[in-house]
Amino acid sequence: MKIRVLTLFPEMIEPFFSSSIMKRAVKKGIVEYEIINFRDFANNAYNKVDDLPYGGGAGMVIMPDALSLALESIGAKGKRVIFPTPSGRLFTQQDAQRLKEEDELVFICGHYEGIDQRVIDEYVSDEFSIGDYVLTSGETASIVIIDAVFRLIDGVINKDSLSCESFNDKLLEYPQYTRSLRYCSNSVPDVLLSGNHAGITNWRDEMRLKKTMQFRPDMLSDASLSIKMRRKLINITDKEFLEDL
Numbered sequence: 001m002k003i004r005v006l007t008l009f010p011e012m013i014e015p016f017f018s019s020s021i022m023k024r025a026v027k028k029g030i031v032e033y034e035i036i037n038f039r040d041f042a043n044n045a046y047n048k049v050d051d052l053p054y055g056g057g058a059g060m061v062i063m064p065d066a067l068s069l070a071l072e073s074i075g076a077k078g079k080r081v082i083f084p085t086p087s088g089r090l091f092t093q094q095d096a097q098r099l100k101e102e103d104e105l106v107f108i109c110g111h112y113e114g115i116d117q118r119v120i121d122e123y124v125s126d127e128f129s130i131g132d133y134v135l136t137s138g139e140t141a142s143i144v145i146i147d148a149v150f151r152l153i154d155g156v157i158n159k160d161s162l163s164c165e166s167f168n169d170k171l172l173e174y175p176q177y178t179r180s181l182r183y184c185s186n187s188v189p190d191v192l193l194s195g196n197h198a199g200i201t202n203w204r205d206e207m208r209l210k211k212t213m214q215f216r217p218d219m220l221s222d223a224s225l226s227i228k229m230r231r232k233l234i235n236i237t238d239k240e241f242l243e244d245l
Ligand code: 6GU
Pocket: 083, 084, 085, 086, 128, 129, 130, 131, 132, 133, 134, 135, 136, 137, 138, 141, 142
């Protein structure tokens, strides 16, 4: 996959591609990237890329000129062009699954009050928000989306870690423990040391249900639970109901 990021702050993006798992994926040739500073495409005296909004209001808006020249330079028309913005549709794991199938992705990082709507109309295929809060810029949001997508590509990370993780079946993950056995006088749950695989699976399933109930009850309503998991959920809620009495 080739990822291109159009930004006014390349120094915010570069470290993500040159560290950790992303660095390895780039080295292996699984992911290619290009960071483009669209200020380089400005053709005015001060390399100005933004201006006041027509109609008034606070802040500055990215002008169409330099940004669209940058987009033209990479033949962005017809490509998957993603514009992260707080006014977009909420980005989900399902979107990440869909995007991982693409050969090329282009990201536009907005700043200030946003970018001129005509560039969005002309080039952008997806407007995504990464959550209900406001960030200063699109760079951090782009990195979040790129991370969620590229880790799903074959060869980037161990397949086993992908198969059983939060959101695959719309439940949160169970808690993990590793050595040492004693830490701050807290011990590891006995079942994990028992060698009883069925017992361990059962405990982990229960923990996933409990955690999801505690932190994301909204996810339970559309989780596609097996009959076995549904029974467990009923058991847990019954138990908690009785404890509350
Ligand atoms: Cl994609 N951008 C910005 N600036 N803020 C956000 C966001 C994106 N998603 C949530 N908040």
